[in-house]
Amino acid sequence: MRLNRNSGLALALIAFGVMILLSKMGLHMGHIMSYLFPVALIGLGYLGLRNDRTIIGLILIAIGSLVLIVKLSGVIAIIVAIGLIVYGISSLKRKSRAY
Structure with missing residues (x-):
């Protein structure tokens, strides 16, 4: 997988989505x-x-x-x-x- 400007944004959006899901499931990030x-x-x-x-x-x-x-x-x-x-x-x- 080659990283460029768009893949960095995609990885950030995936990370935000995972944190939102974890928060909704009860695993709060504070x-x-x-x-x-x-x-x-x-x-x-x-x-x-x-x-x-x-x-x-x-x-x-x-x-x-x-x-x-x-x-x-x-x-x-x-x-x-x-x-x-x-x-x-x-x-x-x-x-x-x-x-």
């Missing part, structure tokens, strides 16, 4: 699958854009991005909270120097 599927949608959307399938590519990228943002919302909330704390502390330090 939280990897819940993040892998939206990333795969974004990747397939990008491939659609590169192959002049603009509408389907944009739809897949939009759906994958929304799902990934929802999955990462806890991490995003923590980052925003840390940013607010740092901004508040720096704001207090600036006001104390003025007096």
Whole structure:
């Protein structure tokens, strides 16, 4: 079997399919699958854009991005909270120097 660009994509799709089947049969891969599927949608959307399938590519990228943002919302909330704390502390330090 000779490997080229298309066979690499085929092997990746087979691997994703096997992981989905294993997950559905109860052999969970942890939280990897819940993040892998939206990333795969974004990747397939990008491939659609590169192959002049603009509408389907944009739809897949939009759906994958929304799902990934929802999955990462806890991490995003923590980052925003840390940013607010740092901004508040720096704001207090600036006001104390003025007096």
